[in-house]
Amino acid sequence: MFDTSLRDSQSTAVTGIAPEAFDFDQYAEYAARQDEKVRNFVAADSGVLVYRRFRVAEVYGWECQDRELSLRLQLGALKESMKYTADMANYLEPWYGIGVGASAFGAKYIWLDGQAPAVSDAFQSVEEALACDPVPIHTTQIGKDQMAYVEYFLDKTQGKLPVSFCDIQSPLNIVSEMMPTNVLFEDMLEDPDAYSDLAYRAGGLMRDYLLKLKDMIGGALALPGHGFASSRALTGIGASDDTSIMISNGMFDELEADQLADMCEPFGGAFYHSCGNWGVKIPSVLKVRNLLGADGAFSSETDPSPNDPALFGKAFAGTGKILNLRAVGNPDVVADTVRKVWHPDLRLIVNTYCKTPEEQQEAYDRIQEICK
Secondary structure, three states, X not given: OOOOOOOOOOEXXXXXXXXXXXXXXXXXXXXXXXXXXXXXXXXXXXXXXXXXXXXOHHHHOHHHHOHHHHHXXXXXXXXXXXXXXXXXXXXXXXXXXXXXXXXXXXXXXXXXXXOOOEEOOOOOOHHHHHOOOOXXXXXXXXXXXXXXXXXXXXXXXXXXXXXXXXXXXXXXHHHHOXXXXXXXXXXXXXXXXXXXXXXXXXXXXXXXXXXXXXXHHHHHEEEOOOOOOOEOOOOOEXXXXXXXHHOOXXXXXXXXXXXXXXXXXXXXXXXXXXXXXXXXXXXXXXXXXXXXXXXXXOOOOOOOOOOOHHHHHHHHOOOOOEEEEEEOOOHHHHHHHHHHHOOOOOEEEEEEXXXXXXXXXXXXXXXHHHOO
16 A cells, blocks of 8 residues: 655665765766666667666755755665666766746746745746746756756766756646646647647757756766666656646647657657556557657555556557556565566566565566566
8 A cells, every 4th residue: 555654655765975985986887787788678679677766755855955965865875776686777866846847937946844846836827828938947046056956966976977867847747837737728728729839838948958968967867867767878858747647648649749759859759757547648658759668656655546567568568668667565566566567578677666685686586587
């Protein structure tokens, strides 16, 4: 069952490490070995990789204001992660809320005590937003703050460690942060062309900003980023598109698919993510131009409304798209989920959160047995 008392069901408590005390060369060598496994996976038509995600709750909460604390905690997570058998290395993420795209249109952060930043409504309609003259994201205060985060991470780690983009929002998600959601849905129905113009504009601004970050991060860039298992050997942008599960497949096909594809195109394609059960969206998501893969929660400890692994396994098998499967739970939960999803022609990344190295080893071995 999903434990609502937890701050973050997918997080791991770690002890922070100051950059001066971290062995960068040791982790860089470890990450390089793991990247080679990912390259072999990418070159194959099917297969499985195991990734033990070290997500630190404080990094994605109120403490994201403190870049020094964020880096120390993430370095602690990287060091601890090497004790867990996996095929992919963890990476650093200069996370600073999800309102980066909306900031181009004037949205500001609201910092409630003890919580991650919320985004203020800048408009009351799509028409009002279209009348706005947005600015490049890197010129906004939120954009500047996040770029300073990236510079700090790169400077303190000597550029030796993999670094990802933060939680990238889809065009629809960006627009949904600008105005009340009920107003947005009404306007999408009444004037889809106006909404589409706004979504393309929002996606274009995010694309331009990400290209700047890509130049900054250089060869350290791990893709697709954030909740996805990521690597310097992968391409594509992982886009959070949670709002899409509240619109019909027809609206998604008309008003989100191309807008999402355009935003991600310079990076090789899109990886789709939504929280919750988005099984009904599978046919539309698989039609997204240059789709590289998708992510979802597949155990009740990961999400209160997890996806059906059998449904996704059948749908993604033979497509060549990567399925990023997140499963919080013990080795029995992980093995049962993988057994239900697995097909011989599936490209699968299993994202585990086992509590101990011993549990992780058991889960890893059982995954290999199921997917051999």
